[in-house]
Amino acid sequence: MLSLNLLPPSKVTVSKSRGRCPINAPLLDPNLVNRTQKQRNASCSSFGFGYSSSSFSHPVCQISKSGLDFRRFLGHPFGVSSRFSSQTLGAAAGAPQESSPDGEIEVSKPNKNLKLAVVFGLWYFQNIVFNIYNKKVLNIFPYPWLLASFQLFCGSVWMFILWSLKLQPCPKIDKSFIVALLGPALFHTIGHISACVSFSKVAVSFTHVIKSAEPVFSVVFSSFLGDSYPLSVWLSILPIVFGCSLAAITEVSFNFEGLWGAMISNVGFVLRNIYSKKSLQSFKEVNGLNLYGWISIISLLYLFPVAVFVEGSQWVAGYHKAIATIGKPTTFYLWVMLSGIFYHLYNQSSYEALDDISPLSFSVGNTMKRVVVIIATVLVFRNPVRPLNALGSAIAIFGTFLYSQATAKKPKVEEKKN
Structure with a gap:
């Protein structure tokens, strides 16, 4: 800006109301102008702004509808949106960003890795917390059918809150959509309740x-339905x-x-x-989170x-009996709420991760x-683990x-055949 004061008088107008800054371009050095334009573009895009320009002399920085929409935060686990965080974290850290051929700012590889680390960290942490408190509740209240129902109830209420407050866009549904969900929701119910029954009977680690072993069932059932798999897949199971x-x-x-609860859970999922x-x-226009929300409700x-x-x-x-065992009703309520x-x-985090990775x-x-x-879970519950048991678990995983x-590698094989 100091360099502008050294130039001959020219028409420089600033309109605060519309955010436009028309400058008499011929008076400026072309290199300086190009550099200024790129800086404006980068600064706007990195904070969720959209950059548009009808002509070179009229750059405009506008807030897009999706940019800086803080209501989206609650639509993601613990308020973290992988799509938003990748840009804002990169801008805040001052990390370099690359421009795609379409003119969009792409996040550099270190920021993508940071984003995935956050998403995976939340996914793992939330799964650990669920498994621990789910087992704690089942140890003193061995009624998996009620607990599994309550967990689905918590997910349904969560989604209704997101939809009613417009924190998550509510999908347009009709009769055909509900009918299409009846089958997946039924198998999801079977998988969920079977896993809860298994958790109530054996150690979490064993379940x-x-x-x-879910891939085994996937290969077998898919093969019955006409899918073909290369020899490497069959050997891997x-x-x-x-x-x-x-x-x-x-x-x-x-x-x-x-054992049978875990096996039936594999079949269901x-x-x-x-x-x-x-x-x-x-119904591909329905995103994964909304799809899972409706599956939970049904x-x-x-x-x-x-x-x-x-x-x-x-x-x-x-x-x-559970209250008498634990002593404090509030502790029991807290464990149940945390599990749900x-x-x-x-x-929700797993769907968020699936949206961003292969x-x-x-x-x-x-x-x-x-x-x-x-x-x-082995460390928390101190379950005894025999050497052969640990070896078998490691081989299975x-x-x-x-x-x-x-x-x-399967798609590549099919492409070569085609």
Whole structure:
């Protein structure tokens, strides 16, 4: 700005009301003008502003509809939006940003890594908190049907709050959308309640080891439906089967109900994924978070009536026994609330992560998440782990990692065939 004062008098007008700064361009050095334009563009874009210019002499900095919308924060876990944070964190840190051919500012690789680290950190942390307090509640209140219903209820209320306050755009739904969700929501209900039953019967670590066998069910069911897999995929599921079998045989807290609960949970979630691909193809405009929200609502309608029928008569006596065991009712209420809230939050974070990374990276991240959860729950609950049990768990999880690598190569194989 000091350099402008040294130039001959020229028409320099500033309109505060419209934010326009027309400058008599021929009087300025072209290099200085280009540099100034780039600085304006970068400063506007990095803070969520849109930059537009009808001509070179009329640069405009406008606030876009999506920029600086603080209402979006609550639509993401703990107020962190990966799409927003990647830009704002990069601008605040003064990190270099690259410009795409379309003129948009792209976040540099270090900032992308920071963003993914935050998202994955929240995902892992929320999952650990859920597993710990879910197990604490089930230890003194062994009624998984009610607890699973309450967790879906918390997710439903959370989404209604986001939609009513316009913190998250509410999708336009119709009869066809609800009908398309009935199947995925049913299988989601089966997967969720089966996992809760397993958690109530065996150690959390054992349930997660068995749930790491989900790729086996995915390959088998998909093959029955006509999908073909290369030999590397089939070979990758062998260590999963062997590792899970070794872990089950040597598990200290082994229980058949816990084993079958985890196995049925795998079947439920695999069928949910397969059914979703077929029934929800025409609703791609609905984002992952809204889709999961409606699945939670319909699953609650499925589960709660059955929960009342299965164990409703035992809830009152079980509640009084739990209060007598723990001593303080507020502690029991806190544990239940944390299990419900963090159940929804960790699923919300997983959808946020899936939006920003490839399916392969998500599979690897999900595998590592199980490792972190298993280690955390073993340390918290001090579950005895035999050497062979630890070895079987490690083999099963390593097989899951090999499966994610093998399936990542599957599209390339199909392309070569085509």
